[in-house]
Amino acid sequence: MQLQFARRMSDIKASEIREILKVTEKEDVISFAGGLPAPELFPIKEIDEVSRGVLKESGTKALQYTTTEGYAPLRKWIADRMNTRLSTSFDEDNILITHGSQQGLDLSGKVFLDEEDIVLCESPTYLAAISAFKAYGCHFIEIPTDGDGMVMDFLEDVLKKTNGIKLIYVIPTFQNPTGKTWSLERRKRLAELSAKYSIPVVEDNPYGELRFEGESLPSVKSFDAKGNVLCTGSFSKIFCPGFRIGWIAGDKEIIRKYVLVKQGADLQCNTIAQMIIAEYLNRYDIDEHIRKIIAIYRKRRDVAIECIGKYFPDNIKYTRPEGGLFTWVELPENISSRTILDTCIEKKIAFVPGGSFFPNGGKDNSFRINFSNMPEEKIDAGLRMIGEVIREYIDGLH
């Protein structure tokens, strides 16, 4: 007799990114696959200094259990930062520290979703959000997007006509995978629709600090009159991902529910990592650090966009993101990016095929390019190669 697993297990697939990451761990691969930050920018010397200080001054505290909510000075910093940058009005009790913003998504599923519930999301959307929510047995309705973000009339129509909607999931700034940024008007309108239909919004924002150009925009949360919007954030892209420290922020009563489910999930986040980050923020100027990251990523974005324009056939489309880590490429509809990837992998080039970013499938002609993790010459070489593979493939069709 076989063991019986939960029903959800028949539906859970390996994350395509995580599987490709295993291939790209070999050093000679040019990878546009992961959302990996540039490791050469990690403030290693500063982390070493701060870490020694934390161990010396408060070693027993840093290595012991702490509260589920997380380290208070870090939560305070996050609240202040969000208030300044995203026009929210939080204090530390609005913040729960999580294992990356990814855990904020998993906990959101636990707090809001029963089996057969419906989640609304952008089409395409972040693939590991799909896995996080799917684990709670939900279905997805994909809402189309244009250059200004999610199409609000379509969204309202779905909200009006559909029973069982429990959550709206969005990434309004430098979206993953498309790199698109929502207009102010759409942000405001989403908050209004969330209030009108009493549907909570998870506003995922791991990249918002990495703006290369243009005006910063207030969060959806800043227009939230009812307390229905939850915001995630992360130190992975502005500091380093190896500590796995992110957060979820929102109405205190709702965050209290997240705290309860986190207690059962893993008790709390790494104490010492939280204290090291808090002390780093105290001793060093993170804005200066972020400016360094932005300068490098902007150049890489420029090279990537230029190379796509130069090396890819004319009949493809791609986005030009104002920040973040990704651009999104659409091939002619009869070309599967998985086929292109297979040939590219042989040539030691990797990217993520677009199909995985559509919870209900389809759109295999698209793919995502991460430009933050490779030096400019490799971006050039890699995209040139992908361009050749696509051209050869198209030639072979005729």
Add this chain to the structure above:
Amino acid sequence: MQLQFARRMSDIKASEIREILKVTEKEDVISFAGGLPAPELFPIKEIDEVSRGVLKESGTKALQYTTTEGYAPLRKWIADRMNTRLSTSFDEDNILITHGSQQGLDLSGKVFLDEEDIVLCESPTYLAAISAFKAYGCHFIEIPTDGDGMVMDFLEDVLKKTNGIKLIYVIPTFQNPTGKTWSLERRKRLAELSAKYSIPVVEDNPYGELRFEGESLPSVKSFDAKGNVLCTGSFSKIFCPGFRIGWIAGDKEIIRKYVLVKQGADLQCNTIAQMIIAEYLNRYDIDEHIRKIIAIYRKRRDVAIECIGKYFPDNIKYTRPEGGLFTWVELPENISSRTILDTCIEKKIAFVPGGSFFPNGGKDNSFRINFSNMPEEKIDAGLRMIGEVIREYIDGLH
């Protein structure tokens, strides 16, 4: 209109321990509440040294994303250690690194449990395992235990007669909360019943390395002919909890499923913490460190048992654990340990009332005493005070 939360949220309560921990964070409280290790034993100097080495030699790797499975050298060490100490036959691919052994429980819920499924557990059992599993909408059947562990005839009777059983959860060594250890015969029998009825077992073992006296026993897993037993473990009690590094071990195909759900839950554990622990294990003798912990905890256990015998009324029962962190006290049936706790908290003494450890409620006359976190004189003073409170309460009843 109110937001609609998942059905499970009406059932999830705050962990009593985590709430009491907040009270005990004040330094003048004598706390027998948490399962906190003694912080004065944390190898701070060694961690500082190792941490500097890791940052210097492999900083960019330590601060970057890594695979969901976890850092390979650490998984290899864990497999070898379990093979030596618990008579298993694992290699690194049997091991998934988790955020403490707690996350192993949460992931077990996700892998195995649908709503209305049934989990079998010891009565009483670890309270945060109850929360972890309950989040998946399961019910519990509590199986009675005696001095040798779970009563196997009772267990088999339940297995025979009950539909919908999906998991058996046990802590066979220095059980939380009772401190009891299962006999060899019961371990073997559980593995046999698990195979016979094709029901997976989660064998939770966070304390097994902390044996003060008597013979080490092989794991339930070592008798598992079918690959149905999963084992959790943790560095929290033998090294330090602040890193939140534990593991779950088992059959490779099943662990693969755990990896998939962990991808959606939080991508991976803290990279640098895994590398620091691996390097510590490489450079230092953890057995020597564990011997130090055992020596101190054994003395504290001795003091605690002696004080309970000396200060508590005669008509109470308590366990004498051969290792671990806890002893378990049963008051006469008409006394609620929550009432006793209320008076104790006023006197700045804390412990965890027993009721929370019974998933189906009842048994409010019991409580758990942790003896690992307080120096001997505070154990004496605190237990004397608890004894007085109990005596006064009993006197007031007459």
